[in-house]
Amino acid sequence: xxxxxxxxxxxxxxxxxxxxxxxxxxxxxxxxxxxxxxxxxxxxxxxxxxxxxxxxxxxxxxxxxxxxxxxxxxxxxxxxxxxxxxxxxxxxxxxxxxxxxxxxxxxxxxxxxxxxxxxxxxxxxxxxxxxxxxxxxxxxxxxxxxxxxxxxxxxxxxxxxxxxxxxxxxxxxxxxxxxxxxxxxxxxxxxxxxxxxxxxxxxxxxxxxxxxxxxxxxxxxxxxxxxxxxxxxxxxxxxxxxxxxxxxxxxxxxxxxxxxxxxxxxxxxxxxxxxxxxxxxxxxxxxxxxxxxxxxxxxxxxxxxxxxxxxxxxxxxxxxxxxxxxxxxxxxxxxxxxxxxxxxxxxxxxxxxxxxxxxxxxxxxxxxxxxxxxxxxxxxxxxxxxxxxxxxxxxxxxxxxxxxxxxxxxxxxxxxxxxxxxxxxxxxxxxxxxxxxxxxxxxxxxxxxxxxxxxxxxxxxxxxxxxxxxxxxxxxxxxxxxxxxxxxxxxxxxxxxxxxxxxxxxxxxxxxxxxxxxxxxxxxxxxxx
Amino acid sequence: xxxxxxxxxxxxxxxxxxxxxxxxxxxxxxxxxxxxxxxxxxxxxxxxxxxxxxxxxxxxxxxxxxxxxxxxxxxxxxxxxxxxxxxxxxxxxxxxxxxxxxxxxxxxxxxxxxxxxxxxxxxxxxxxxxxxxxxxxxxxxxxxxxxxxxxxxxxxxxxxxxxxxxxxxxxxxxxxxxxxxxxxxxxxxxxxxxxxxxxxxxxxxxxxxxxxxxxxxxxxxxxxxxxxxxxxxxxxxxxxxxxxxxxxxxxxxxxxxxxxxxxxxxxxxxxxxxxxxxxxxxxxxxxxxxxxxxxxxxxxxxxxxxxxxxxxxxxx
Numbered sequence: 001x002x003x004x005x006x007x008x009x010x011x012x013x014x015x016x017x018x019x020x021x022x023x024x025x026x027x028x029x030x031x032x033x034x035x036x037x038x039x040x041x042x043x044x045x046x047x048x049x050x051x052x053x054x055x056x057x058x059x060x061x062x063x064x065x066x067x068x069x070x071x072x073x074x075x076x077x078x079x080x081x082x083x084x085x086x087x088x089x090x091x092x093x094x095x096x097x098x099x100x101x102x103x104x105x106x107x108x109x110x111x112x113x114x115x116x117x118x119x120x121x122x123x124x125x126x127x128x129x130x131x132x133x134x135x136x137x138x139x140x141x142x143x144x145x146x147x148x149x150x151x152x153x154x155x156x157x158x159x160x161x162x163x164x165x166x167x168x169x170x171x172x173x174x175x176x177x178x179x180x181x182x183x184x185x186x187x188x189x190x191x192x193x194x195x196x197x198x199x200x201x202x203x204x205x206x207x208x209x210x211x212x213x214x215x216x217x218x219x220x221x222x223x224x225x226x227x228x229x230x231x232x233x234x235x236x237x238x239x240x241x242x243x244x245x246x247x248x249x250x251x252x253x254x255x256x257x258x259x260x261x262x263x264x265x266x267x268x269x270x271x272x273x274x275x276x277x278x279x280x281x282x283x284x285x286x287x288x289x290x291x292x293x294x295x296x297x298x299x300x301x302x303x304x305x306x307x308x309x310x311x312x313x314x315x316x317x318x319x320x321x322x323x324x325x326x327x328x329x330x331x332x333x334x335x336x337x338x339x340x341x342x343x344x345x346x347x348x349x350x351x352x353x354x355x356x357x358x359x360x361x362x363x364x365x366x367x368x369x370x371x372x373x374x375x376x377x378x379x380x381x382x383x384x385x386x387x388x389x390x391x392x393x394x395x396x397x398x399x400x401x402x403x404x405x406x407x408x409x410x411x412x413x414x415x416x417x418x419x420x421x422x423x424x425x426x427x428x429x430x431x432x433x434x435x436x437x438x439x440x441x442x443x444x445x446x447x448x449x450x451x452x453x454x455x456x457x458x459x460x461x462x463x464x465x466x467x468x469x470x471x472x473x474x475x476x477x478x479x480x481x482x483x484x485x486x487x488x489x490x491x492x493x494x495x496x497x498x499x500x501x502x503x504x505x506x507x508x509x510x511x512x513x514x515x516x517x518x519x520x521x522x523x524x525x526x527x528x529x
Numbered sequence: 530x531x532x533x534x535x536x537x538x539x540x541x542x543x544x545x546x547x548x549x550x551x552x553x554x555x556x557x558x559x560x561x562x563x564x565x566x567x568x569x570x571x572x573x574x575x576x577x578x579x580x581x582x583x584x585x586x587x588x589x590x591x592x593x594x595x596x597x598x599x600x601x602x603x604x605x606x607x608x609x610x611x612x613x614x615x616x617x618x619x620x621x622x623x624x625x626x627x628x629x630x631x632x633x634x635x636x637x638x639x640x641x642x643x644x645x646x647x648x649x650x651x652x653x654x655x656x657x658x659x660x661x662x663x664x665x666x667x668x669x670x671x672x673x674x675x676x677x678x679x680x681x682x683x684x685x686x687x688x689x690x691x692x693x694x695x696x697x698x699x700x701x702x703x704x705x706x707x708x709x710x711x712x713x714x715x716x717x718x719x720x721x722x723x724x725x726x727x728x729x730x731x732x733x734x735x736x737x738x739x740x741x742x743x744x745x746x747x748x749x750x751x752x753x754x755x756x757x758x759x760x761x762x763x764x765x766x767x768x769x770x771x772x773x774x775x776x777x778x779x780x781x782x783x784x785x786x787x788x789x790x791x792x793x794x795x796x797x798x799x800x801x802x803x804x805x806x807x808x809x810x811x812x813x814x815x816x817x818x819x820x821x822x823x824x825x826x827x828x829x830x831x832x833x834x835x836x837x838x839x840x841x842x843x844x845x
Contacts, residue, residue: 489707
């Protein structure tokens with residue numbers, strides 16, 4: 001059995017699996033049908049404010065498993081569906097960010113920075129086209145890297161990063177995000193600090209629920225959905241409502257942005273955007289391959305590096321980043337989408353997820369059985385067939401099919417969601433709020449979660465009002481638990497060494513960079529003033 | 530007179546009916562809130578949800594599953610304690626929650642605050658390492674540690690961390706004991722090379738069968754099913770063990786018929802290997818192990834009482 005034989009077996013497993021129905025005597029396998037339905041569901045979910053891929057995957061997984069059962073035959077249809085959702089939601093996620101300034105996921109936050117101004121300027125459709133093109137390009141690039149490198153890349157990365165290095169890398173991510181987002185490093189650090197404070201409530205190793213002040217509601221901590229959706233969406237809704245109110249008081253009526261001008265994406269546009277997409281794709285793929293860091297950092301890095309390049313080259317009357325530059329949308333979307341393929345590298349070769357979507361893929365594999373993400377997957381056995389490797393190549397094939405769907409029908413379906421921009425804001429915002437609160441309640445099913453969400457919404461509203469970006473808060477909330485865990489583990493793994501962050505070269509370099517990035521940004525900001 | 534007779538008759542009927550209301554006829558007075566003390570989607574969570582699904586199908590009872598996680602099940606116990614004890618609120622935790630964790634947590638909770646319904650499955654708790662490390666037995670680990678290697682020992686609960694410390698002490702070596710979240714966390718750490726060895730409670734079965742992982746010791750009072758030759762903790766000089774089960778509990782003072790009906794219905798499902806729940810119990814936890822009634826009460830009380838001894842031994 002050579003490598004090519006395995007690839008071929010994987011492709012066959014997808015196309016010749018159990019038949020769903022046949023067209024003109026040609027059997028259509030159930031896996032293909034599942035990939036397509038997952039994909040369409042993913043776009044719709046991604047395009048709905050307040051919902052995101054992982055929620056859809058969480059709800060779909062038990063239903064899928066009870067439909068397909070626990071046989072190895074169920075692996076490809078179920079995981080194909082989940083991969084479809086993942087891919088669809090990745091492109092769909094840009095829709096609410098661009099149209100309503102309400103990102104469904106933290107990754108899409110940077111998309112709002114230029115996407116929403118484009119909508120306000122009447123270029124919503126064009127922004128959606130740019131987002132789709134960049135997103136799918138980044139995703140495809142990342143998948144190709146996955147197919148080629150998966151077997152050895154993750155093992156390589158892991159062998160260099162021990163627990164202290166991982167802790168230092170998380171600190172670097174937080175400091176980087178604090179420094180580059182939200183104008184000034186000080187405001188960024190405040191945002192990160194608040195996020196860490198929130199996530200440390202009720203968590204930790206001790207049996208006593210930390211910082212909960214004895215209240216049972218706080219003893220389980222804040223559910224992650226309440227923090228993310230509250231800070232990102234509810235606060236945006238509050239801010240938009242306030243803007244509408246101010247506008248109405250000033251002019252007596254609410255303006256509806258009309259969409260006009262050339263909405264198409266021309267060859268010249270693509271040529272102009274391409275360098276941004278290419279850089280962001282490489283960044284996203286590289287970050288995706290690191291276990292556990294996630295796509296938001298990729299989006300931020302892609303955006304920041306894109307901005308650096310853009311400022312040097314833009315024409316005199318081109319809009320700046322943050323004022324509706326298509327390059328901004330392209331840099332962000334290419335970066336956050338290119339994470340998803342590369343993220344499967346640590347998933348498949350080590351079984352360690354880097355984002356929520358990957359968690360559900362692992363879960364599916366574990367619940368069904370017959371496929372254990374881990375080092376044993378990529379054993380190319382010569383004499384006998386390694387069924388796990390066949391499944392792995394089947395998954396790659398499924399991802400490839402989802403990409404083809406993305407290039408062909410994805411854009412059309414995504415843009416059809418663009419009609420929502422015609423809905424007047426005073427109707428839309430309450431609906432978004434209702435959908436968000438419903439989404440929270442579906443996941444958490446207790447009234448306290450609603451109050452938490454509204455509380456985070458108010459906090460986010462005040463942060464936005466004083467010019468503190470809510471994104472560092474969210475990232476800190478997501479990474480905070482991981483940071484504490486890996487710091488504790490690194491401390492005990494090094495035999496209780498208090499200087500574990502400073503006495504090996506890689507961790508020390510990360511720590512110096514963390515301080516450096518804050519100092520340099522602060523100095524540049526002062527110079528600019 | 531006639532009215533008195535008819536009243537008496539009614540009473541008699543009611544009494545008859547009440548005594549006839551044995552466990553077999555018991556139906557919950559409303560939908561049952563099922564608190565699950567494990568992260569959504571893991572093996573334990575799936576087990577709980579599949580059991581609920583099967584009970585809905587077989588018995589027509591209605592379940593509302595809910596995740597109440599954290600603090601080794603103490604959060605769940607605290608929430609369950611004040612729920613109605615008529616069988617409409619139950620929870621799934623591990624026996625360790627009512628034993629070591631309650632004893633160590635200062636939460637004021639004791640097993641007497643709860644009614645034990647039934648266990649579903651035990652753990653196949655082994656001390657596991659990658660086979661590529663070259664260790665064939667626990668003696669090789671001890672030899673490596675004595676040779677100067679700093680070894681990282683992953684444990685997913687405070688009790689297991691204590692046991693790791695004690696087994697090191699008994700063998701005259703010092704491990705760097707790393708607290709990790711869940712058996713999956715230990716497995717990820719071992720696979721990634723962040724940990725050298727660690728406790729796994731059944732999740733290692735596939736890896737051991739494939740030859741990627743090796744069971745070095747059984748942390749149970751009995752040998753592991755999969756690797757019967759591996760020494761138990763007793764063989765290694767530790768008088769404590771990690772014996773434990775998944776267990777369904779309710780608030781204290783649950784009526785006997787409700788307790789028996791719930792316990793026997795759950796036990797019946799996990800024992801049936803053809804049911805989805807039974808299938809997963811068989812696959813992930815080596816088959817059903819159902820202990821209920823007085824035997825379970827004695828088990829829970831005993832674990833709680835013994836926890837103090839382990840805490841003392843580990844803090845010496």
